[in-house]
Amino acid sequence: MRVQDVMSTRLATISPEHSVWHAAQIMLTEHVSGLPVLDDAQALIGMVTEGDLLRRSELGTPLGDGGVQERARAYVKSRSWKVGALMSAPVLSIDEDAPLSQVAMLLGLNRIKRLPVLRDARLVGIVSRADLLKVISAGGPDAEIRGDAAVSRALRARLEEAGAVLRRQPELHVAAGRVHVAGTMRSQEEIDVVRMVVDSVVGSGFKDDLTVVKEPR
Template sequence: MTEVPTTVSPDHSVWHAAQIMLSEHVSGVPVLADDGVLAGIVTEGDLLRRTELGTAEAFPNPSQDADAVARAYVKSRSWKVGDVMTTNVITIDETTDVHEIVTLIDQHDIKRLPVMREERLVGIVSRADLLKVIATGKPDAEIRGDEAVRRAIVARLAETASALSAQPVVAVEGGIVHVTGDIRSRYEHDAIRMIVEGVAGPGFKDDLSISGKKVL
């Protein structure tokens, strides 16, 4: 996570917030009240419908109620961060694991999660932080021995059962992996190839077929 992220106040101007996002190369900034409690977050998305951009009326929604229309009017014209920020902020604490962070970001289609220690902001986790985790990863060590390789591939294929229409037959002889069976699509072929390469390294004898046709 990014510790002690740059923040703004609800009383700051939207222009000030925009300048911070540009200078810090971030797409959102936490908003802290005078007592240090997280009040919201202001993001690029909050500033898309603005009179400065000529987009204040660009996305009319006839189904909106009067309160929503009034809210949109204020958000597109007010100079105060407190008027345009998102207030229903999803947060995490310092013990939240990576899997849960990814799930929250994906489910709610957001780019960042403030990290809280009780009611105090201590950092922020963004999609860029998750990319850093991926970038520092390494391939699994290759497994040696024909039977050990076969068992490892079969186990991983079983773990991927929901993505495959059927489990292929796997044999390993002299370090060469042979995979046979009928599959549903090229995507299944790619999934099987990925699993085999992850265990035994690149290259395997491919006797898979899609609807009776050999995969080329």
């Protein structure tokens, strides 16, 4: 799945010359928590968010305990009436054909809620944490797999897929609708992976004889 598949294309934007109060009104009206800031050429130059507005002097927010330069910057951000003075810049963005895994990584690492989406350096959308949650919520359990052969194939495929975190594969037996998984794994964490995989395919009613191998001293 790509960014363009989940992003919002209904965009509320603002100019750096607009007032902070106007930005707050747009956020309230449009029910958004951040606005892309565009210059006269419609190029993305920053983002203004609820977090930026929470540092305003109208709320009595203190300047902090940083050095003189840091406090001076905080003073301007908390009192200037222009969006351009308190917006975050340069702004982190993402291309519309990027995978959702990249979105999740950037949002998590940078502790932000949204990313402007670009096409040929032009703003075309916004992708947010909420958009990723919609992808997750649209999922659900796989359809029930019937027949020993089908169950065995599904389990082996899932376990091979988990091979990146399994140093050895368990023994797997499927007969008369009963699943038996056995073998010595290299760690409890790897046993947990196998149990999760089997449970996701057949549920909790399987015979479990997995053990952790004892390493020689």
